[in-house]
Amino acid sequence: MKRHTSVGNRLLAGLPSADLCLLAPHLQQISLKRDAVLVRSGDRNEKVYFPHSGMISFMLDMPNGQTVATSVIGLEGAVGMLSVLGPSHSPTTAVVRVPGIASQISASRFHAAFGRSSGIKQAVQTHTRAVLMQLQHVAACNALHPVEARMARWLLHVHDRIDADAILLTQEALSELLGVRRTTVTLVMRKLRASGAVRSGRRGMVEIDRPRLEGAACECYKVMSCQYHQIFPAGDNEASQSGRTGR
Structure with a gap:
């Protein structure tokens, strides 16, 4: 674990320098390991994580033991x-689905900085808008669209948050994202x-053909991407140049 040295997360990158300085001395850079659980349902939030790379899914645990993804985040959240x-x-x-790195800070230090900073308050508002937008569309999509279109949408969400066309996701991880059986x-x-939208290799590696995958996805993906552009305007920081979330 090492001290935070650069800004790769969109929320952090969007902070004015004075506001970022309230957090920077307490941020530590950590590795996000695949399948690592950052916080479990019902546990206290002891830390706040700002991903610089990778992808994390938020899973809702049902009483019967099933789980389903409600949203995912990468360097935008x-x-x-x-x-x-x-x-x-x-x-x-919160489960790490695609490994990466993140800056972490204790929840108590983040709360203290939040109370002193209008910039951090605005970042929380931005994040809240993005999460609520995603929750609303995922709920509607789960109710209205077939599983094939939803699978394509989730794969596009993952692709937006990584640097390659090959996605390492096991069938178990995909079944949890979709809330369906393996x-x-x-x-x-x-x-x-069969449609050429994906090519699956060994060990859960999924290589995608993005244009065809977009054709297989429901309209929710494009609607959500458009709304991400509105929440995170292009060019607002270094992360917007990566062509990932909100492309």
Whole structure:
């Protein structure tokens, strides 16, 4: 673990220098390991994480043991940031799906800086808008669209947050994202392979053909991308040049 030395997260990069200085001395850079659980549902948010790379999914745990993704974030968002708005117990489980790096800070230090900074308050508002937008569209998409279109949408969300066209996601991870059985994932991936939208290799490696995958996805993806552009205007920081989230 090392001290934070550069800004790669969009929320951090968008802060005025004076506001970032309230956080910078307390930020530590860590590795996000695949399948690592950053916080479990019902646990207190002890830390706030600002991803610089990789992808994290927020999973809702149902009483019958099933899990389903409610949203995902990459370098545009944070984990634990919304604890400043109310009770600090997490309503979801945050799981690293694509490894990367992040800056972390204790929740108590972040809350203290939040109370002193209008810039950090604005960043929390921006993050809240992005999360609520995603939650609303995911809920509608789950209710209205077939699983193949939803699979394509999730794969595009993942692709927006990585630097390669090859995505390492196991069938178990995909089944949890979609809230379906692994047998359903197998059938859906077979259809996407037949259309040329994806090519699956060994060990869960999924190589995508983005234009074809966009054609297989429901309209929710384009609507959400448009709204991300409105929430995170292009050119507002270094991350917007990467061509990932909100491309």
